[in-house]
Amino acid sequence: MRIITLNLNGIRSAAKKGFFDWLALQQADIVCLQEIKAQSAQLTDSLFYPQPYHCYYHEAEKKGYSGVALYARRQPDALQMGIGWVDIDCEGRYLQAQFGDLCVISLYMHSGSSGEERQALKFSFMARFLPHLQELRNKYQHVVICGDWNIAHKPIDLKNWKGNVKNSGFLPEERAWMDKLLTETGYSDAFRVVNPSAEQYTWWSNRGQAWAKNVGWRIDYQIISDNLQAHVKQAEIYTTQRFSDHAPLLIDYAF
Template sequence: MPRIISANLNGIRSAHKKGFFDWLAKQDADFICVQELKAQQADMTEEFLAPHGYHGHFHYAAKKGYSGTGVYSRSKPDTVKTGFGCVEFDDEGRYARADVGDLTVISLYCPSGSSSPERQLAKFRFMEAFLPHLQQLQAEGREVVICGDWNIAHKEIDLKNWKSNQKNSGFLPEERAWMTRIFDELGLVDVHRGVNQEAEQYTWWSNRGQAWAKNVGWRIDYHIATPGIAARAHAVSIYKDQRFSDHAPLIIDYAL
């Protein structure tokens, strides 16, 4: 019963201080995809690199204290790749891939466009570059699970205040249409929604105001997968008993 976890750490050192790796030891996960390391290789301790016997592989951003992704796997991967072939975004450390047997697991951190119009344009460039890569992944014929912070709430059910956010990054019509293309045209699957269609399934809360306390959140962390493995998903949970960052870990169990 493979268990795959996606967690935006908002800084691996910060998440460590809040108990993330102690929690991880109890999860019996086969893969853990992490995003927003905010660390360079020199900052990575042995506990960060190989916690509890896991094999860790990471894609660091060129800019210090920024972005970064990683995949931890119980089994040593057959192959590992960092970056998806787009220089602008590979420099930002947004993509780490591990192949184990016939399964590919990818940790992805899509850009956020909320900080400035320039970053929103960068996000649109990422979207344009990443869609063909998704098609290439499918052409490989492997089962693929892409875990991570996609920085887009797909539908109205996926954020608390959808009406007031229709002109804000993360819920723009263009962003939502792009995700719809991933599902409807490419045939990839939003694994969470295949198992659980309930409202208020949020994975991120703003640090402003009382967003966490009032559960004013967004669902922007996903497992997006090829149909074969997506059909094997049978349990989804969002871990909120402890706070390791402004995101909550998304845990999905897949049947063998």
């Protein structure tokens, strides 16, 4: 099974850059997308419902903002649009699908880089989300949470870590939260199961020559229940083409 996750930074923009042509060649079973920046009424073209997928969109109330999507070859046994928290669901940040004993989530966690208010909301979400993840772990045999988590976990996960220890996305509190997630709640970072290498990034600032110099951050993850570690066979960050300021993360599972 191949699962892909990508923050599109605008689905219509990514489409113009060839995203759907590329996707058609990937033979993915499930595709999780974030920051679609579009309302359903703006996605009526068949391009946004590629075959052979069942396509689901959870949009933000604010136009041109946030929103997540999930495509699946198999129709889900159950679908949950939103997490059930008004402040989160109005921004379209969570979409959950169940396939038998497998639960897959498309997640777009907040960025706190725009100011203290947004960082406070991010911390609030994190505090509520950890117990929710524990509940999922108890409810489903297998769990995969795909998305833009807006946190670089360790110094290996961003180029200039020393200069970012006071910046959102690499704050000590955020990294400690990721530590707890990955050591105490029964979850693992699927990419690191098979790839321990440095300079593996999924996002690059549009400022300066960040992309050209590979000055990036690894903030897009597939976080999996621990019992899936042995099923992770291959992980790739695709950088040959650019559809967004993020890169697609492709992981192949043997199940």
